[in-house]
Amino acid sequence: MITLNRQKLIENRDIVFDAKPDAVPYNYRISYKVSQICFIIAKSCWGKSGCLPIKLHIISFALCSKDAMDKLLDYAQYDFAVPPVIRFDPAVNRAVTFAIADELIFQGKNGKYVLTDKGWGLVSEIDKDSEIFVTEKLSLSLLSKKLTDNKIKQLSDIWRNTYAENKSSSY
Numbered sequence: 001m002i003t004l005n006r007q008k009l010i011e012n013r014d015i016v017f018d019a020k021p022d023a024v025p026y027n028y029r030i031s032y033k034v035s036q037i038c039f040i041i042a043k044s045c046w047g048k049s050g051c052l053p054i055k056l057h058i059i060s061f062a063l064c065s066k067d068a069m070d071k072l073l074d075y076a077q078y079d080f081a082v083p084p085v086i087r088f089d090p091a092v093n094r095a096v097t098f099a100i101a102d103e104l105i106f107q108g109k110n111g112k113y114v115l116t117d118k119g120w121g122l123v124s125e126i127d128k129d130s131e132i133f134v135t136e137k138l139s140l141s142l143l144s145k146k147l148t149d150n151k152i153k154q155l156s157d158i159w160r161n162t163y164a165e166n167k168s169s170s171y
Contacts, residue, residue, distance in 0.1 A: 027064060027091075028091050030091075030094065030095060030098055033060075033092065033094070033095030034095045034098050034099045034102070034104065035122065035126060035133070036060060036063065036095070036133075036136065037056055037092065037095050037096060037099060037105070037113070038099060038104055038105065038122050038123050038126075039123055039126055039133060039136060039137075039140065040055075040056055040059045040060065040063075041056075041105065041113055041114070041115050041119070042119075042120065042123040043123075043137075043140040043143075043144065044059055044140050044143050044145065045112075045113075046145060048114060049112065049114075050108050050112025050114040051112055051114075052111065052112055052149060052152055053096070053111070053112075053113065054156055055147065055149075055152050056092055056096070056113065057087065057088050057089060057092050058084070058086055059072070059140075059143070059147070060092050061085070061086070061089060062084065062143075063135070063136055063140075068085070069139045069142075069143075071084040071085075072084045072143065072147065073143060075147075075151065075155070076143060076146035076147040076148075076151055077146055083155055083158050086156070086159050099113075099119070102118075103116055103118050103119075104116060104118055104119035104122060105119050
């Protein structure tokens with residue numbers, strides 16, 4: 001087994017630490033994503049009854065662009081609207097893990113994520129500040145509770161039947 005002398009590696013320049021030219025985009029920063037999922041749960045997931053994991057992904061993706069949110073709003077409001085794209089973002093899963101560890105949310109027995117008192121406190125602080133989450137506040141107020149669990153199930157069934165199920169093929 002080889003033991004490494006870290007100081008020697010650094011001094012001999014075998015390991016180099018240098019700044020990277022690209023900053024992490026805001027929507028991939030863990031503090032933003034944790035705050036975002038708490039805000040989604042509070043504003044679009046019936047508060048204390050919780051939020052399905054897939055719903056967090058759908059809404060989080062929709063918050064990335066006006067076009068995506070417009071499509072989600074149409075789908076939530078109209079029976080014959082074109083279903084929006086479902087994207088699963090690992091950053092959402094990571095944020096959920098951090099939010100649970102920080103006791104902002106917990107996962108109920110029904111599988112839904114629910115805000116704790118500490119999570120509601122974070123949402124309250126976000127609500128008080130008129131300079132943060134401006135777009136998110138507007139979008140989530142328009143979406144509100146329109147994206148029901150039934151609509152989510154319908155959307156996941158469409159996605160599963162279209163993209164995920166094994167189709168018989170002539171290969």
